[in-house]
Amino acid sequence: MSKNLVIVESPAKAKTIEGFLGEGFTVKSSFGHVRDLAKKGLGVDIENKFTPNYEISPDKAKVVAELKKLAKGADMVWLATDEDREGEAISWHLFESLDLTEAKTKRIVFHEITKPAIKNAIANPRTIDKHLVDAQQARRILDRLVGFELSPVLWKKVRPSLSAGRVQSVAVRLIVEREREIMNFKSTSSYKVVANFISGNANIKAELNKKFTSHEEAKDFLKKCEAEASRKLGFSVAQTMVVAQRLYESGKITYMRTDSVNLSETAINQAKAAITGNYGEKYLNIRQYKTKSKGAQEAHEAIRPTYIENQTIEGDSADKRLYDLIWKRTISSQMSDAELEKTTAVISVSGASEKFVAQGEVLKFDGFLKIYLEGTDEEDEDKQEGMLPPMKVGEKLKVNEISATQRFTHHPARYTEASLVKKLEELGIGRPSTYAPTISTIQKREYVVKEDREGAERNYGVIILKDNKILEETRTERTGAEKSKMFPTDIGMVVNDFLLKEFPQIMDFNFTAKVEEEFDEIAEGKINWTKMLSDFYKPFHKNVEQTSEHSERASGERLLGVDPVTGKNLYVRIGRFGPMAQLGEGNDENNKPKFASLRKDQRLDTITFEEALELYKLPRVVGEYDC
DNA sequence: CAGTGAGCGAGCTTCCGCTTGACTT
Numbered sequence: 040m041s042k043n044l045v046i047v048e049s050p051a052k053a054k055t056i057e058g059f060l061g062e063g064f065t066v067k068s069s070f071g072h073v074r075d076l077a078k079k080g081l082g083v084d085i086e087n088k089f090t091p092n093y094e095i096s097p098d099k100a101k102v103v104a105e106l107k108k109l110a111k112g113a114d115m116v117w118l119a120t121d122e123d124r125e126g127e128a129i130s131w132h133l134f135e136s137l138d139l140t141e142a143k144t145k146r147i148v149f150h151e152i153t154k155p156a157i158k159n160a161i162a163n164p165r166t167i168d169k170h171l172v173d174a175q176q177a178r179r180i181l182d183r184l185v186g187f188e189l190s191p192v193l194w195k196k197v198r199p200s201l202s203a204g205r206v207q208s209v210a211v212r213l214i215v216e217r218e219r220e221i222m223n224f225k226s227t228s229s230y231k232v233v234a235n236f237i238s239g240n241a242n243i244k245a246e247l248n249k250k251f252t253s254h255e256e257a258k259d260f261l262k263k264c265e266a267e268a269s270r271k272l273g274f275s276v277a278q279t280m281v282v283a284q285r286l287y288e289s290g291k292i293t294y295m296r297t298d299s300v301n302l303s304e305t306a307i308n309q310a311k312a313a314i315t316g317n318y319g320e321k322y323l324n325i326r327q328y329k330t331k332s333k334g335a336q337e338a339h340e341a342i343r344p345t346y347i348e349n350q351t352i353e354g355d356s357a358d359k360r361l362y363d364l365i366w367k368r369t370i371s372s373q374m375s376d377a378e379l380e381k382t383t384a385v386i387s388v389s390g391a392s393e394k395f396v397a398q399g400e401v402l403k404f405d406g407f408l409k410i411y412l413e414g415t416d417e418e419d420e421d422k423q424e425g426m427l428p429p430m431k432v433g434e435k436l437k438v439n440e441i442s443a444t445q446r447f448t449h450h451p452a453r454y455t456e457a458s459l460v461k462k463l464e465e466l467g468i469g470r471p472s473t474y475a476p477t478i479s480t481i482q483k484r485e486y487v488v489k490e491d492r493e494g495a496e497r498n499y500g501v502i503i504l505k506d507n508k509i510l511e512e513t514r515t516e517r518t519g520a521e522k523s524k525m526f527p528t529d530i531g532m533v534v535n536d537f538l539l540k541e542f543p544q545i546m547d548f549n550f551t552a553k554v555e556e557e558f559d560e561i562a563e564g565k566i567n568w569t570k571m572l573s574d575f576y577k578p579f580h581k582n583v584e585q586t587s588e589h590s591e592r593a594s595g596e597r598l599l600g601v602d603p604v605t606g607k608n609l610y611v612r613i614g615r616f617g618p619m620a621q622l623g624e625g626n627d628e629n630n631k632p633k634f635a636s637l638r639k640d641q642r643l644d645t646i647t648f649e650e651a652l653e654l655y656k657l658p659r660v661v662g663e664y665d666c
Numbered sequence: 667c668a669g670t671g672a673g674c675g676a677g678c679t680t681c682c683g684c685t686t687g688a689c690t691t
Contacts (some may be wrong), residue, residue, distance in 0.1 A: 052688095296685085
């Protein structure tokens, strides 16, 4: 009996596969990467063709020792890591660190975990693709060079222990730029006019095809009319991944750290059976999706329920909700389109050129909407909404009520953890396995904070025409309230502005896409990986040296004005203990500058001269003591 | 917890991507 050792990346996979292969095969897992660049120092010999200095990762020493032992006693070692750049590199690192030989090593890949797929893989082995491995080495080393050369510049020019990197710095940039857009946003308002008509005993809701910019215009319009007769879940990214991990480990869903949209044949057949069984043939529309995002590597299947016939699972409420979402998405992706019939009625008003428009929508066939509609208890009136009663052209309608309501334009939305991930995904920056860690890193460095904001009350005008009388009133609403949104901090903004000024190429949203193209060329054997690194590193390193030598410290300093009492300059900047105000300069003994910390709700780029002066006023109320 | 901001120097910090499990809260 020959002895075979198969190595995959994840232990859950190993267990399943061992069942398929049967006797003579032992299946073990590497638990992801086993080696990495040396933790201390740069870990790359720049002078010597970027030779990497790899070390067995401390937490993998045991795994490697065990695999080495098993490999020694095996007749054949099958490297069955994922079929993408990282997976190929894991196989190569295993080959190197387990002291394998080419004669007794085979590389296999499979796209779904089924018995025939595994058997087929075993029957069609290949060798390690060194070009693909080199592409991974280039990726790894470039990230190390960028991170470990930029970070020290920040320690010197801004503050110790800060960090910069290809992914995290761009994530911070997105948040900073969004905040500035919001700061510069000027809200405008206009009046939206809505009318309620009566036809027979049915109501028709219609909106005017024009909005009025002022209260007066809206009122004038109503006067003219007077004369007339006639995405869902509220989890954080980290929480979601914890729940998903739990579902994965208990065998309820497939692998979750993937952005693949590809479903296996097995899955599609299961979905087909579930759809035809539950809803009938006409709800079925089999499709195969292809990914849109750049850099997706398709080593895995799309996230889906392992057993699609199970519509619900046992577990706590978070488990059930996430499973429900995954189930519905999977099933609906293979269902027919919904068919809607749209009707538009145009209603004119005598004495005014503007027209009211009523939109009616009737669901002719629910298609994939069936599984979304099923769960919600829809009330009958809700169903009626959107439908138009039968009307004749030229029919005269009675007006029940016309109202003009003041509406304000909204600034762009701040990012949530989830929307930031979505944006990074669109830009092809970062990978599913790193989105959650990246978000926690930029918060740990205090570049951004996740916060709620209360918002403020705002008045808005309403003009109502009813029973031929015009009524004007002022109502209030809450605006600007935010929940779990990402806000940049002062330090985040200072670091971002510094990096953007000194290293614009790294901060470019297309930087990752550009280097990814080159990694692809390495993988295809078109260019040499050390040449690619050298072409990148030479100008980059020169830039680092120049900046380190010549650029000024970045403190976000702003001169707010001159204190009328002392005649000294009043500044704000980032100091040793965070954002602060500084009155006067110089360091002579009887003429020292005075310092004051900014309050928590104040920011370097928005604080006014008066607010900063206020910080120096004594006595100050710091709180109230309740005795 | 209050309130910090003299100066020097040694030694430290840091990246991204693949996978769980051991730990504390």
